[in-house]
Amino acid sequence: MRETITTRCRDKGLHMTPRRRIIAEILEASQDHPDVEQLHQRAQARDAAISIASVYSTVKLFEEAGILDKLEFGDGRARYEDADRAHHDHLIDMNSGEVIEFVDPEIEALQEKIATRLGYRLRGHKLELYGVPIKKD
Known part of the structure; x- marks a missing residue:
């Protein structure tokens, strides 16, 4: 715990x-x-x-x-x-300011792959995505 x-x-x-x-x-x-x-x-x-x-x-x-x-x-x-929370990334709704936490294994794997390709061992990262809701017709 x-x-x-x-x-x-x-x-x-x-x-x-x-x-x-x-x-x-x-x-x-x-x-x-x-x-x-x-x-x-x-x-x-x-x-x-x-x-x-x-x-x-x-x-x-x-x-x-x-x-x-x-x-x-x-x-x-x-x-x-x-500061002791499990790793996660953030999506920020630019209209409301709401902050949505998410974890995506594909993004995590891609970041590791990029770091390795560039000759680095990844020790951490911070990902922030900014967007607006898609309007539904």
Whole structure:
């Protein structure tokens, strides 16, 4: 079983205040890629005293500790996801901003093949696709 964000914070020696713990729990429960404003709204629903500055400082701390990944999809909003998630790629709906996670074995194999052909052993990659929904008549 994968460790929680809260557990990894503790293991890295981060001081977990009650507010940081709430933010960590919200991130753990997130099925989307929330930005700071979304995290702040969710955190305030649990504790109205949590400021946006607290959310900003917490995600920065978690990012610097390697617990969160910061994602930037060109819309001016930094979004966050657990750095310990299974590998996946992203498709970004340019109309709605929705981020769709996917894994495609053919794409994974093609990337390995390209790296090998160019004389490299692939150690990682990040794939972001940007598109608009196909209109159905």
